[in-house]
Amino acid sequence: MPGGTLDGVMPTFEQCYRAAESKDPRFDGWIYSAVTSTGIYCRPSCPAVMPKRENTRFYPTAAAAQEAGFRACRRCLPDAAPGSPEWDIRADVAARAMRLIDDGLVEREGVNGLASQLGYTTRHLGRLLTAELGAGPLALARARRAHTARLLLETTPLPITDVAFAAGFGSVRQFNDTVRTVFAATPGQVREKARRRGPTGTNGAVELRLPYRAPLEADALWQYLADRVIPGLEELDGQTYRRVLSLPHAQGVVELTPAEGHVKARLQLEDLRDLGPAAARCRRLLHLDADPAGIADVLDSDDLLGPLVRKRPGLRVPGSVDPFETAIRAIVGQQVSIAAARTVAGRLVETHGTPLSKPIGTLTHLFPTPTALAGAGVLPMPQSRTRTITGLAAAVANGDVRLDRGADRAEVRESLLSLPGIGPWTVEYIALRGLGDPDAFPGTDLGIRQALVSLGVDDNPRTIAALAERWRPLRSYAAQHLWTHLSDKGDSG
Incomplete structure (x- = not known):
C-alpha cells in the first residue's frame, strides 16, 4: 500500500522521499515529511519545492514530527490530511490506541483511561507507542487537540478562551503555547487568516x-x-x-x-x-x-473480483458511528428484508430512543442505549430475536461485551458468539460494519452467495470459504464489491 505496510513497518527513507518527490496525494496521512532547514513538516503532496535529501526527515505521525520540533506547514495543512489507513486495517495495540485517541478518549479519561482500555500500564503503553509511532499518547492527543483547535478557530466565532477548553486543553496557556508551537501563529492569527478566506460557520453550525x-x-x-x-x-x-x-x-x-x-x-x-x-x-x-490504490493492488489481479474492482475503484465499506447500533441493526435484519428491518428499527428508535432536545426536520430521537434496550421487555419482533437483543444490550451495558473501536476484534468475536442467538454471520457483519475489520467476511450471507453464483461460483459453503482465502487480508472489501455487484444487477436493495 502507498507509503506504509500492513505490519506497521515504516517505509525506507528512499521510498518516503520518492513519495514526497512525486507529490502524490495518495501518500498523505501515511507519512509526514519535515525539513530541517525550515523547521516545517508537510504532507507528501505539498506543492512546495522538494528539499535536499540531507535536509529531509520522515515521520509516521504528525505528532512525531511535532515532538521532533517541527511546526505544521501553513500551505498544505498536514494536520488536515486523510488519516492513515493503517489505524483501520491493523488490529495491534498501536492501531487500537490510535482509534481511541482519535475518538477523544485521552481528553475524557486521560492516559490512564487509555491504558486501562487497552490492558497496559501507562509506562508500557508510552514506550510501545513511542517506538511504533514516534510519539507517546500525550503527544498524539496533543496533535489531535491542535487540529480540533484550528477547526474551531477557523469555523466558529467562539471566544478564544472557549475554543481552548472545547478543544480539550486544560488551560488557556497550554492552548496558546500549543497553537504557537504547531502552527507558528497565535490563535488570533489563525482565525484572522481563515476570515480572509471567507466564513465557513452558519447559524451556529x-x-x-x-x-x-x-x-x-x-x-x-x-x-x-x-x-x-x-x-x-x-x-x-x-x-x-x-x-x-x-x-x-x-x-x-x-x-x-x-x-x-x-x-x-x-x-x-x-x-x-x-x-x-x-x-x-x-x-x-x-x-x-481508506486507500483505494492499496486495495486495488491486493484485489485487482484476482480473476473473479478484478473486474468488479476496476468497475468501482473507489468503493468504500460503509462503517458505523456506533458499533452497538450496528450490532442491533444486524440482529434486527436477520432473515428479513432491508425494508422490514428499517420499519422495525424505526419502532425501536421511537419507543426506546432518547428524544432530541429539539427535533430537526424528521430527526427526533437518538438510537436506544444498551441500558434502555436491556430493560425493554416486549419488542416488535419474534421472542427469540427479542431475547437476543436484550441479552446483547445487557452484556454491553454491564461490560461483558465491548463494542468500540479500541476493542480487540478477536475477543469481541468470541464474546459475541457466546451469546444466544448470535451466530457467525451476525458476528462477521458486526465486525465488518461496526468494528471496521478489513478482513471480516460473512460468507453465508444470501446476497454474497447470490452474487458469487451470478459470477459462476458453486453455492457451496466450503467452496466459498476456500475462495475467500484468496482475498485476505481485505475480505471486507471483497464482500462489499460482491454486494454492490448484486445491487447493480437489480437483485438486491
Missing part, C-alpha cells in the same frame, strides 16, 4: 471538509445509506444525508454531502467538545481513510 483519497464511489455509498435510513434517526434529502449522533458530552446532528475531493460536513453540536469525536465518527461511517 460548524462546517468542515472531510478529505479522502480519491477516487470515492459516492453514488454507491450514498445509496447504501439511503436504502437503510431509519425514520426518526436518519434522513436523506437529495445528496445530503443527515443523522443524529450520540456523542461523549451531548447530542449532535450531522449533514454529509459529497463534493469534489472531500465530503462536506455540517455539524450542529450541543457541546463543541464533541467536534473531534463527531468528525472522527463521520469519517468512520463513510470509510474516508
Whole structure:
C-alpha cells in the first residue's frame, strides 16, 4: 500500500522521499515529511519545492514530527490530511490506541483511561507507542487537540478562551503555547487568516471538509445509506444525508454531502467538545481513510473480483458511528428484508430512543442505549430475536461485551458468539460494519452467495470459504464489491 505496510513497518527513507518527490496525494496521512532547514513538516503532496535529501526527515505521525520540533506547514495543512489507513486495517495495540485517541478518549479519561482500555500500564503503553509511532499518547492527543483547535478557530466565532477548553486543553496557556508551537501563529492569527478566506460557520453550525483519497464511489455509498435510513434517526434529502449522533458530552446532528475531493460536513453540536469525536465518527461511517490504490493492488489481479474492482475503484465499506447500533441493526435484519428491518428499527428508535432536545426536520430521537434496550421487555419482533437483543444490550451495558473501536476484534468475536442467538454471520457483519475489520467476511450471507453464483461460483459453503482465502487480508472489501455487484444487477436493495 502507498507509503506504509500492513505490519506497521515504516517505509525506507528512499521510498518516503520518492513519495514526497512525486507529490502524490495518495501518500498523505501515511507519512509526514519535515525539513530541517525550515523547521516545517508537510504532507507528501505539498506543492512546495522538494528539499535536499540531507535536509529531509520522515515521520509516521504528525505528532512525531511535532515532538521532533517541527511546526505544521501553513500551505498544505498536514494536520488536515486523510488519516492513515493503517489505524483501520491493523488490529495491534498501536492501531487500537490510535482509534481511541482519535475518538477523544485521552481528553475524557486521560492516559490512564487509555491504558486501562487497552490492558497496559501507562509506562508500557508510552514506550510501545513511542517506538511504533514516534510519539507517546500525550503527544498524539496533543496533535489531535491542535487540529480540533484550528477547526474551531477557523469555523466558529467562539471566544478564544472557549475554543481552548472545547478543544480539550486544560488551560488557556497550554492552548496558546500549543497553537504557537504547531502552527507558528497565535490563535488570533489563525482565525484572522481563515476570515480572509471567507466564513465557513452558519447559524451556529460548524462546517468542515472531510478529505479522502480519491477516487470515492459516492453514488454507491450514498445509496447504501439511503436504502437503510431509519425514520426518526436518519434522513436523506437529495445528496445530503443527515443523522443524529450520540456523542461523549451531548447530542449532535450531522449533514454529509459529497463534493469534489472531500465530503462536506455540517455539524450542529450541543457541546463543541464533541467536534473531534463527531468528525472522527463521520469519517468512520463513510470509510474516508481508506486507500483505494492499496486495495486495488491486493484485489485487482484476482480473476473473479478484478473486474468488479476496476468497475468501482473507489468503493468504500460503509462503517458505523456506533458499533452497538450496528450490532442491533444486524440482529434486527436477520432473515428479513432491508425494508422490514428499517420499519422495525424505526419502532425501536421511537419507543426506546432518547428524544432530541429539539427535533430537526424528521430527526427526533437518538438510537436506544444498551441500558434502555436491556430493560425493554416486549419488542416488535419474534421472542427469540427479542431475547437476543436484550441479552446483547445487557452484556454491553454491564461490560461483558465491548463494542468500540479500541476493542480487540478477536475477543469481541468470541464474546459475541457466546451469546444466544448470535451466530457467525451476525458476528462477521458486526465486525465488518461496526468494528471496521478489513478482513471480516460473512460468507453465508444470501446476497454474497447470490452474487458469487451470478459470477459462476458453486453455492457451496466450503467452496466459498476456500475462495475467500484468496482475498485476505481485505475480505471486507471483497464482500462489499460482491454486494454492490448484486445491487447493480437489480437483485438486491
